[in-house]
Amino acid sequence: MIDLMDLHTHTIACGHAYNTLYEMARSASEKGLALFGSSDHAPSMPGSCHKYYFTNFRVIPRVLYSMPLLMGAELNILDFDGQVDLPPDILKKMDYAIASIHIQCIAKGTAADYTRAYVKAMENPLIHIIGHPDDSRLPADYDTLAAAARETHTLLEINNSSLRPGSIRIGAKDNCAKLLERCAHYGTSIIMGSDAHCEADAGNHRYAIELLEELQFPEELIVNTSLDRAASFLPCLAARLDDPLLRAREADARRVPSHSAAADEPSVSGGM
Ligand SMILES: [Zn+2]
Ligand SMILES: [Zn+2]
Numbered sequence: 001m002i003d004l005m006d007l008h009t010h011t012i013a014c015g016h017a018y019n020t021l022y023e024m025a026r027s028a029s030e031k032g033l034a035l036f037g038s039s040d041h042a043p044s045m046p047g048s049c050h051k052y053y054f055t056n057f058r059v060i061p062r063v064l065y066s067m068p069l070l071m072g073a074e075l076n077i078l079d080f081d082g083q084v085d086l087p088p089d090i091l092k093k094m095d096y097a098i099a100s101i102h103i104q105c106i107a108k109g110t111a112a113d114y115t116r117a118y119v120k121a122m123e124n125p126l127i128h129i130i131g132h133p134d135d136s137r138l139p140a141d142y143d144t145l146a147a148a149a150r151e152t153h154t155l156l157e158i159n160n161s162s163l164r165p166g167s168i169r170i171g172a173k174d175n176c177a178k179l180l181e182r183c184a185h186y187g188t189s190i191i192m193g194s195d196a197h198c199e200a201d202a203g204n205h206r207y208a209i210e211l212l213e214e215l216q217f218p219e220e221l222i223v224n225t226s227l228d229r230a231a232s233f234l235p236c237l238a239a240r241l242d243d244p245l246l247r248a249r250e251a252d253a254r255r256v257p258s259h260s261a262a263a264d265e266p267s268v269s270g271g272m
Contacts, residue, residue, distance in 0.1 A: 001213065002225040004253045006203045007037030007070065008098060008131060008157060008193025014040045015047030016272060017197035022064060027199035029067035032256055034227060034249040035237070036202070037070040039098050044076040044085040044105045045272060054090050068246045070236060072096040074131055075121075076105040080113040082120025084127070091126040095236040098157070098193075099124075100131030101138050102272055111139040118145055122152040128234055129191055132159035133179065136171035146182035149189075155223060155233050156188065161195035163207035173211065180217050189221045189233065 009024055010017035019027075021038055028036035041048040057071040072095050075084040084091075084099055091097055099121040101114060109117075118140055121127050130149065133140055133156060149156045156179065162172035183190055192208040194201050205224070212222060223230040227250050231238040240246055 005035035006194045009196045013049045019199040023199045025064035025067045027202040029065040031203045034253045039072045039074045042073050042075045042085045070095040075099040077101045080117045096128045098129040098131040099127045115141045119148045122154040129155045131157050134162045134172040134175040135169040142179040143182050146186045146188045150186045155191045157193045158208045160205045160208045191223045
């Protein structure tokens with residue numbers, strides 16, 4: 001599978017990841033990705049950085065080690081109305097936003113509650129991706145999610161760390177399979193994300209690719225396969241599509257079938 005990008009990654013700024021932004025970008029560059037995104041946990045995650053971290057992205061060069069870079073956040077969905085933990089004025093200045101439910105940051109609810117929380121977050125035009133909606137501890141109605149994502153033009157993530165053996169997200173493979181079946185039914189696009197918390201894992205979509213290939217999920221619904229496909233969901237990328245470096249890296253990445261064979265597969269499991 002062509003796999004050009006990883007937009008779900010963390011740095012030492014979030015308090016429970018182990019490499020700097022520069023180390024992560026260098027690793028992604030060495031692995032031949034065409035586009036790399038940094039999406040640290042927004043402030044409600046215990047131990048993560050202050051909101052000021054997300055207001056100062058203008059100082060970051062959007063190319064590091066020849067790696068085209070996007071600066072975003074992984075927001076916490078805080079309640080069943082889909083409220084998130086950075087305000088619109090900050091979100092508008094970032095390149096993109098993932099919104100996820102983390103068990104530490106939301107009250108205990110029912111599948112109907114979590115489904116509503118996801119759908120309300122999708123209705124927020126400043127949220128581009130729903131992160132890891134795949135954990136049986138946070139059940140959701142996958143038919144409703146797939147339909148709402150299509151309707152709101154939001155990407156659903158297939159999270160590699162959730163699928164790694166030993167992940168603390170329960171039932172992720174079965175839940176992703178159910179979600180993908182509904183996505184194929186509705187024509188809903190998905191994105192693979194590594195959820196890397198260390199540089200060895202940057203760009204690692206090994207288990208996500210395995211599952212997508214096993215299910216013969218339509219490649220045209222996987223935005224990692226094409227910058228143009230991804231750009232239709234990410235205005236910040238659409239604005240950069242004429243960048244010769246981006247296109248040159250895309251052409252190079254297309255010569256390599258995938259980044260799934262991670263020789264240095266880290267033993268960390270998906271957690272937060
Ligand atoms: Zn984390
Ligand atoms: Zn997360």
